[in-house]
Amino acid sequence: MGLTQTLTNNVEEIAQETATMIKNIPLDNEIEYSVLISRLRELVNQLILTLKSGVDEDYIRFFDDLIRQKVNEGYNINDIQRILTVLRDKLIDVIEKEYYEQPDKINEYFKVIVKIIGESRISIGKAYIKVRENTIIQQQQALNELSTPIIPLFDKIVVVPLVGTIDTFRAKQTIERLLNAIVSEHAEIVIIDVTGVPIIDTAVAQNLLNAASAARLLGSTCILVGISPDMAQTIIKLDVNLFSSVITNTNLKKGLETALNIIGLKITPVQKGR
Amino acid sequence: MEIPILKIDNCLVVSIQGSLTDTAALELQENLARDISQQEPVGVLVDLTAVEIVDSFVAKVLSDISSMSKLMGVNVVVTGIQPGVAITLIELGITLEGIRTALNLQKGIDLLRA
Known part of the structure; x- marks a missing residue:
C-alpha cells in the first residue's frame, strides 16, 4: 500500500486529530472547530493530489485562494504556518503507526512529507506576498486618484x-x-x-x-x-x-x-x- | 511638403500640419526669415495645434525659429501646443523662454493685437 493510499484512508482521522491538537496551541486568531476540520480536510486532500501529480497550477491556485481568503478575513500568516507544523507532525505519526514494521519505508515517506510541507510553506509565502502586493497596488492607485485633483x-x-x-x-x-x-x-x-x-x-x-x-x-x-x-x-x-x-x-x-x-x-x- | 506662410493683416501665420520632417523644418526656418525681412510684419504666429509628435531636432528648430523671429524684431506667439508636445519640450529642456504662448490661434491673434 502506497503513501497516498494510506493518507486517503486516514483523511478524516488526520483532520480531526490535527484540529484537536491545534486547539491546544496558542493562535493569534480564534478559529472555529468545524471550520478548522473542513479546512484541514481540504488541505490534506490537496496534499494527496500533489503527491500524485506534483506541484501544478491547481496546487498553486489552492494556496492563492486560501491565503487571499484568510488575509481578507483578517487572519495572519503565522497561524497558517503553525497549523502546517501540527499537520506535519500528525502526518508523521500516521506514517509511523502504519509502517512500524518497515523502517526503510518510514524513512522514505518522512522525506516525502517534509518535502511537501516545505513546498507548501513556500507556496504560502508566495501567495501571501502576492496578496499583499495587490493590496499595495490598489492602495497606490486609490491614492494617486485622490491626491492629484485638478x-x-x-x-x-x-x-x-x-x-x-x-x-x-x-x-x-x-x-x-x-x-x-x-x-x-x-x-x-x-x-x-x-x-x-x-x-x-x-x-x-x-x-x-x-x-x-x-x-x-x-x-x-x-x-x-x-x-x-x-x-x-x-x-x-x-x-x-x-x-x-x-x-x-x-x-x-x-x-x-x-x-x-x-x-x-x-x-x-x-x-x-x- | 513646403509649409505655407500666410499673411493676415500685418501678421504672418505659420500653421504646421502633421509631423514635421527635418528638411521641412529647416526650409521653414529659411523661408520665414526671408518673409520677415521682405514683408516686415508686426507679429508671427506659429500654430502647432495639429502637431502631435516632436523629436529633439524639430523641437530645436521650432525654438530657433521663435528666437530668430524675435531677434528680427517681430513679436512671436506660439499657439496650440498639445499637452504631449509640451511634456516632450520640457523634458528636452526647451522652455521657449521669453516667447509668448497662447492656447489657440484666436488667443494668439488677440495677444498680438493687444
Whole structure:
C-alpha cells in the first residue's frame, strides 16, 4: 500500500486529530472547530493530489485562494504556518503507526512529507506576498486618484492643490493631467497650491518648475501659492533660483486675486435691494 | 511638403500640419526669415495645434525659429501646443523662454493685437 493510499484512508482521522491538537496551541486568531476540520480536510486532500501529480497550477491556485481568503478575513500568516507544523507532525505519526514494521519505508515517506510541507510553506509565502502586493497596488492607485485633483475654479482658472510628497512619478502624472485640463477648460491661469507639500528638495522644485514651464508652453500663466516659510528657506539654501520665472503668492486667496487681475475680472459686493 | 506662410493683416501665420520632417523644418526656418525681412510684419504666429509628435531636432528648430523671429524684431506667439508636445519640450529642456504662448490661434491673434 502506497503513501497516498494510506493518507486517503486516514483523511478524516488526520483532520480531526490535527484540529484537536491545534486547539491546544496558542493562535493569534480564534478559529472555529468545524471550520478548522473542513479546512484541514481540504488541505490534506490537496496534499494527496500533489503527491500524485506534483506541484501544478491547481496546487498553486489552492494556496492563492486560501491565503487571499484568510488575509481578507483578517487572519495572519503565522497561524497558517503553525497549523502546517501540527499537520506535519500528525502526518508523521500516521506514517509511523502504519509502517512500524518497515523502517526503510518510514524513512522514505518522512522525506516525502517534509518535502511537501516545505513546498507548501513556500507556496504560502508566495501567495501571501502576492496578496499583499495587490493590496499595495490598489492602495497606490486609490491614492494617486485622490491626491492629484485638478479643479476648474472659475472660467479660465484651474487650481491644482498638491498634497503630500511629490516624487517624479506623481509629478509626471500631475503635469500630464494638468496640461489636459488646461486644454479642455481653456484655462489661462493655473494656480498651483503647495500648502500641503511638507518638504521640498531640488527634485520637487524641478518638478514644480517643469509643471509651470509646460503650462506656459500651452499659453497659460502659472501662479505658485502656499510656499511655507520653511520651504522658502530651503529653496534659498538649495541655491536654486527656480521660481524667478513663475509668479508666486502667499496663499490661494492672494493667488486668486492675482489671477482675476490678469484676466481682467474682479469680485464686487452684490448691491442689496433695488 | 513646403509649409505655407500666410499673411493676415500685418501678421504672418505659420500653421504646421502633421509631423514635421527635418528638411521641412529647416526650409521653414529659411523661408520665414526671408518673409520677415521682405514683408516686415508686426507679429508671427506659429500654430502647432495639429502637431502631435516632436523629436529633439524639430523641437530645436521650432525654438530657433521663435528666437530668430524675435531677434528680427517681430513679436512671436506660439499657439496650440498639445499637452504631449509640451511634456516632450520640457523634458528636452526647451522652455521657449521669453516667447509668448497662447492656447489657440484666436488667443494668439488677440495677444498680438493687444
